[in-house]
Amino acid sequence: MTSPILENNRVKLTLLDLNNYTEIATIGQQDKLVLYSPSKIATPEDLKTYAETAVAGYQNKTVIPFLVFDKQTNTYAGTTRFAYINKHDKVLHIGWTWIGHEFQGTGLNMHMKFLMLQYAFETLKFDKVEFRADERNIASRKAIEKIGGTLEGILRKDMLMLDGFKRSSCCYGILKEEWPNIKKTNFAGFE
Template identity: 30%
Template sequence: MSNQHSAPAPDFSAVPTLVGTRVTLVPLSLEHVPDLQRAVAEGDLWQTWYTRIPGPAEMTDAVQHRLDLNAAGEWVPWAIISHDSGEAVGMTSYLNIRADNRKLEIGSTWLAKSQQRTGINSDAKLLQLTHAFETLGCVAVEFRTHWHNQQSRAAIARLGAKQDGVLRNNDIWRDGTLRDTVVFSIIESEWPTVRLGLTEKVAGRAR
């Protein structure tokens, strides 16, 4: 008989601290609420009709909701901490976690307006994707966004994700309109090339 034991299955519900070049992703907590309230107030981000970003008055409830979902094993929520300021400048999460199929979605992400197109998003996604593919052993990682959110669609494409399709009338939106959801993904065979591209972006050598 062999004395070797199979490696334990990775914990898809764990919220590790992930340290990058420009940001650190730390487990989200209620202590981040004041920073996040200041961050979301830049440009009134929460008023964009095709997003679901909590406003300053909703931030405590929004953070607690993410913590509750983590306790239920459904989400993995992080605060995005800027190395320049030491403050939380946004949030991001794993969601739609399917550990049995080694798949998950990266979503519920937003950044303060001043932090957009600075390399911070690329660094955060590099951290999340590295953990998903290299620690959790994912075979695919999804991204989803509103059809009309052209900025988000372009940002996801710049990561190296490919568009899988459009789910028509997928959600009833908060104002009663219907959302078409655009689905993107990165699969494990594409990860080495995507990782190189993101590393170049974070280093400032690529747009």
């Protein structure tokens, strides 16, 4: 499995690895950045562990982690990834996305998701892309719905959070046959 470089006029997604993860260390220290995630990224040690886990997933061919570079501000903005890559069933997840507060609401996430969806459906030829979000994370849920994700169900109390809370995860999906209309409707002018 090779790591693509996904890029348009707004964003560039390159492989996150142990040589470049420190580019997002300052962003990882922002308050409440991963409030609804079981990930720890606030300290240099936490971020290194996060990157090591992502790299191990890449080596096992189940994850492609990306470093997000915002071309508009000429700065690194955060990270995202393909995960649970199942080549047999042609299904993968998009998630583990966190970008600094200053990048949220700027359209950066839409550009990231467009490139990732386009790659998943048009290059990898996958049949389905899934997303998961904490039931309480209204902003992420709305973002997934904005890009065309359909709520398929809620996994009740399926994930233990760092504070001991058992979250429920909303499961969203986009099917390959839905992608052409979603691309035309939600991502007009993104290529």
